[in-house]
Amino acid sequence: MTSESGTTLFLSLLAIWVSLQVWLARRQIDHVVANRNVVPLAFRNAISAEAHAKAADYTCAKQRFGLWQFGFGVLMLLAWTLGGGLAALNTTLLGFFGGDVATSGDLAYQVTLLLAFGLIGGLLDLPFDWYYNFRIEERFGFNRMTQRIWFVDLLKNLLVSLLIGAPLIAVVLWLMGTAGPAWWLWAWGFWMAFNLLLMVVYPLFIAPLFNEFKPLADEALAARVKALMDRCGFSAKGLFVMDGSKRSAQSNAYFTGIGHSKRVVFYDTLLARLSPGEVEAVLAHELGHFHHKHIIKMIVQIFLMSLLGLAALGFLAQQPEFYLGLGVTPNADAANDGLALALFTLVPPCVSFVLAPLSSRASRRHEFQADAYAKANANGDELASALVKLTEDNASTLTPDPLYVAFNYSHPPMVERIAAIKAG
Numbered sequence: 399m400t401s402e403s404g405t406t407l408f409l410s411l412l413a414i415w416v417s418l419q420v421w422l423a424r425r426q427i428d429h430v431v432a433n434r435n436v437v438p439l440a441f442r443n444a445i446s447a448e449a450h451a452k453a454a455d456y457t458c459a460k461q462r463f464g465l466w467q468f469g470f471g472v473l474m475l476l477a478w479t480l481g482g483g484l485a486a487l488n489t490t491l492l493g494f495f496g497g498d499v500a501t502s503g504d505l506a507y508q509v510t511l512l513l514a515f516g517l518i519g520g521l522l523d524l525p526f527d528w529y530y531n532f533r534i535e536e537r538f539g540f541n542r543m544t545q546r547i548w549f550v551d552l553l554k555n556l557l558v559s560l561l562i563g564a565p566l567i568a569v570v571l572w573l574m575g576t577a578g579p580a581w582w583l584w585a586w587g588f589w590m591a592f593n594l595l596l597m598v599v600y601p602l603f604i605a606p607l608f609n610e611f612k613p614l615a616d617e618a619l620a621a622r623v624k625a626l627m628d629r630c631g632f633s634a635k636g637l638f639v640m641d642g643s644k645r646s647a648q649s650n651a652y653f654t655g656i657g658h659s660k661r662v663v664f665y666d667t668l669l670a671r672l673s674p675g676e677v678e679a680v681l682a683h684e685l686g687h688f689h690h691k692h693i694i695k696m697i698v699q700i701f702l703m704s705l706l707g708l709a710a711l712g713f714l715a716q717q718p719e720f721y722l723g724l725g726v727t728p729n730a731d732a733a734n735d736g737l738a739l740a741l742f743t744l745v746p747p748c749v750s751f752v753l754a755p756l757s758s759r760a761s762r763r764h765e766f767q768a769d770a771y772a773k774a775n776a777n778g779d780e781l782a783s784a785l786v787k788l789t790e791d792n793a794s795t796l797t798p799d800p801l802y803v804a805f806n807y808s809h810p811p812m813v814e815r816i817a818a819i820k821a822g
C-alpha cells in the first residue's frame with residue numbers, strides 16, 4: 399500500500415464514520431421531537447406530560463451539543479494527522495531534545511511527545527466539558543457543581559493522569575524499543591496486569607480523591623441488603639454511600655473493585671429517592687450481572703480487543719505508509735514508537751464503530767438478564783417503580799429512535815425493560 403492509498407483509506411473510513419454518526423444523531427433528535435407531546439401508554443400514570451417533555455428537550459440538547467463536540471473532535475483528528483499537527487509537535491520536541499535523542503535511548507523525548515499530545519487534546523476539550531456542566535446540565539437543573547469543584551477536579555485529574563500515565567507510557571515505550579518484534583505481546587501482558595491492578599486500586603485510593611465514601615448508616619436498609627446478598631450467595635467487603643449530590647442531581651448505584659476492594663456504592667441521591675424495597679431491587683439487578691458473569695465476559699472481551707489492537711499496532715508501526723498516510727514523516731534518526739502510539743489513539747474510532755451494534759446488543763441482552771434475576775430474587779414491581787423514578791429523575795427519553803438504540807444504547811429503552819419485567 400502506498401501512502402496515498404493509505405490516506406484515501408483513512409479519509410474514506412472517516413467519511414463513513416462521520417456520516418453515520420450525524421445521520422443517527424439526526425434520527426434520534428427527530429424521533430424524540432416527534433414524540434415529545436405524547437407519553438407512551440404504559441407510562442401515562444407514572445410520568446407526567448411535563449416530565450416527558452423535559453426528557454425530550456434534555457435528550458435533544460445533549461444530542462445537539464454532542465454533535466458539535468463530535469464535529470470538533472473530527473476537525474482535531476484531521477488537524478493532528480493530515481493537517482500536520484503531530485508532525486509539527488514532533489519536530490518541535492526533536493529540536494528541543496536536540497542531539498541527545500539518538501544517544502539517550504529516546505525515552506524522555508517519546509514520553510514527552512505523548513504527554514504533550516495528551517495534554518493539548520485535553521486542554522482543547524475543556525471548554526466543551528465546562529459548557530456541558532454549566533450550561534446544559536445547569537439549564538435542566540442537574541448541575542450541582544460549583545466552578546471551584548470543577549476546577550479542583552481538573553487539577554486532581556491532571557495530577558492522577560500524570561502520576562499513573564507517565565510511568566505507564568514509559569514502560570510501554572521501553573517494551574516497544576527492547577522486546578523485539580513480539581513487543582506487542584509483552585505490552586499486552588503488561589497492560590492487562592495494569593488494568594487488573596487498577597481495579598483494586600481505583601475504589602480504594604483514586605475514587606476517594608474525588609468523592610466521600612461513608613459506610614451505609616441506615617441499619618435497616620443495610621440488613622435488608624445483606625440478606626439479599628446472602629440469599630444470592632454474594633460477598634462484598636462493604637456497603638458505601640457516595641456524595642454524588644456534590645456534582646449532579648442524577649442518581650445511580652454500582653459495584654466496583656475486585657477481591658478485597660469489592661464494594662457496593664450507592665449515590666446519596668439514589669437513597670434519598672428510592673424506598674428500601676426499590677433499593678433492594680436495584681441492587682438485585684446489579685447482582686444479576688455478577689450471577690450471569692457479565693463483568694468477567696466484558697473484561698475478557700476488552701482483553702481480546704486490546705490484543706487485536708496491539709497486534710495491529712505491532713504490524714502498522716513497522717510500515718512507513720502508516721505514518722505517511724496519516725500525515726507524519728517517520729523520524730530518520732530517532733525511534734518512531736511514540737508517534738505510532740499517538741496515531742494509534744486517534745484512528746481506532748473510525749474503524750471500531752462497525753462493532754458498535756454488536757457490543758450494544760450484547761450489553762442490552764445482559765440488562766434484560768439482570769432484570770429477570772432481580773425479579774426472581776427481589777421484587778419485579780419494586781424494580782419497575784425504581785426504574786420509572788430513575789427515568790424521570792435523570793430525564794431519560796422514553797421514545798428513542800430504534801436505529802439509534804441499535805447502535806448506541808447499552809441499556810434497552812425503558813418501555814421494553816418495563817414490559818419485560820411486567821410480562822410473565
Ligand SMILES: [Zn+2]
Nearest residue numbers: 683687765768
Ligand atoms: Zn445493568
